[in-house]
Amino acid sequence: MGQNHDHDHSEWSDMELKVKTLESLLLEKGYVDQAALDVIVETYEHKVGPRNGAQVVAKAWADPNYLQRLRDDASSAIAELGFTGRQGEHMRVVENTPDTHNMVVCTLCSCYPWSVLGLPPVWYKSAPYRSRAVSEPRKVLSEFDVSLPEDTNIQVWDSTAEMRYLVIPLRPEGTDGWSEEKLADLVTRDSMIGTGLALSPDEVSA
Amino acid sequence: MSGYEAIPGLNLECGEPVFNEPWEANAFALVVGLHEKGLFQWNEWADILSETIKQNDVSIPYYQSWLEALETIVSRKALINSSEVSIRRGEWVAALEATPHGSPIELKNRFSLDLETNS
Structure with a gap:
């Protein structure tokens, strides 16, 4: 151990200090509890991810009745698969x-x-994406290596706290008769945000 | 409106970590946890977060705005007042100074420095 405490003591960034300050007070006051916080982090780090959405899309491709239920009430149809929103938002x-x-x-x-x-x-939260997706969607898409025919209409949906959107990409050709499980492998995260397309069968086997 | 110049922030790499640093996960979980306890509506949160992002420079990282918005909402909802925040912050600073690098950082550590200096 050194003589000088200044050199070997622990340090936090200002952000860490701010978070720990709030967290310790909120825990003490009982507004949150540690177990619940741990579950939230665990869930979003490991359990919830775009594979959930891929299952929804694959089922929509494979099952016309399910697609109809998604159109009628997406929140309920998605909840059928066990995926429920925690913020009370509506899905479309x-x-x-x-x-x-x-x-x-x-x-x-x-x-x-x-x-x-x-x-x-990260890019979804960035200022350039938030502004340019609206002002020049075609250019943004080209930066994601998505090029669409000139006459394809691009519709941009602005999410809110109450309404969130899931894009159902076009089902790739050459996938007739595929199982939902196999179809789900073609569905990328970006294809469900609309900054990508579903993969072709060649792309997954490659 | 700034942020029109291409690419900066438009980071296209896949598989980036959900949280870059543990404090981001902590700040995230606090917001979701408080909401789940019914302490605010999600749209109240989204409004404050939007406002914070709008006021901040575009170079400010997302979770920094998130944390600032958390500070705003706990104060606005009177869950924590500003003097509690400054006292607790001081206690953590004292705890950090008393905790050797690499040891678990706990609030009670702040008392161990006194023991050492008294001996």
């Missing part, structure tokens, strides 16, 4: 067609369908 699915491509943004903050996609990627 937006379906890509050969004529229309859908893309999701939250211009104000970072509203995102957590229950089916997990937490948003």
